[in-house]
Amino acid sequence: MSDSFDHNAQVIERRWPALFARLITERSMQEQAELVEGLGSTLSISGIQLTSRHDRTREARLQAASLPSDAPVVHVYGTGLGDLPTVLLENADIQRVFVHILNGAIFRLTLQLLDQQHWLNDPRIELRYAGDAPDIYMPFFALPAEMLLADDFNAKIRDRLISEVHLAFNNREFDPNSPEIIQRLEESLELVSQDADVAELFSTCSGREVYVIATGPSLEHHFEQLRAIREQEPRPLFISVDTAYRPLREHGIAPDIVVSIDQRIGFRHLPPEDTGDIPLVYLPLSDPQVLAAWQGARYVGYSASPVYAALRQALPKAELYVGGSVIHPAVDLAVKMGADRITLFGADFAFPMNKTHAGWGDGDLGPGVSQARHWVLDGNGQRVSTQLNFRSYLCELERYIAGHPKVSFFNSSRAGAMIVGTTFNQEFVQ
Incomplete structure (x- = not known):
């Protein structure tokens, strides 16, 4: 490997001067890098190999083969050692290759060690920082090592890439042909047929x-x-997700509406006592015994999931948006009820204060804090631990917010994940 930075830099400065100005300010990664040799060689950053150490070109060809062969435009997330862009450019049918930098310091190091002019000079290449875009582009290939090594600036795009890559895996438990799903929908059929359509709540606030x-x-x-605001008149409408209901009641706060979608929610989450004045909005996978015991009015809706295809045809009801978490339909309900200003509470998507949830013990509602292996940036720009599915839920909420520009969204805390599209409600954030 040779010091090729000057030659690489000349190309980048000529083609992308603004990007070059940012790139030369990136911190040095040399102390964290080491050469790893096998049948070939590669770089290892903080113990993570950027590519195969045996045959980088063969690995890049396997990666390229996963992209649609007839796509005129493709996107590569992560720069690696330049192997994948090089291989993609061998295809004369590709008109444009967008290379999105996921870690600027790693890319700068690569430019110092390897000649990258062969692909940087190609007019079909467009070079960008991934974090400059609001979302990911399709079709894409994301280099696995740099999904782990993404820097803070590009972390949001990293999260959306991982969410997209894991989409099929995450949806596996919602197979319409699953015996458990079929049985639960059959058990809920009577309630779904007699309960009110959630559409009756739309445009009421x-x-x-x-x-x-x-x-x-x-x-x-x-x-x-x-609790103090709840006693005021007039006041905002309180919509609670199912797992927040019990902690709220334990602190003397009765929500106006509760939303539940998860088939695992039971009586310990939604005790039915004193619920006569509280409507429950649910999806048909909810536990029918819990639903039947609820004393207040019940409203049912569907998501766009294929799970509800047959029910939707037999018993038409309105839809609520679901992106993996109950917070999505709760927010969508607020929007469809007519809210033009929504403040989010406990929407942390992370484990601030070394806790998983308010009002519940560590591990009561899922993996404990000690099992957290991932991170997001909080409202102060600091890393806070989280789990993979929380990052996916955050991505989907941010996309929802971006799709509703006429509604003002606020966050009540800086402790949890920074939610793109929200501002901080100064009544609650110090």
């Missing part, structure tokens, strides 16, 4: 502010203030 209350640890900071 036009112009009213809505608080959507989730169960992230930061909710614990707001119980007292929420």
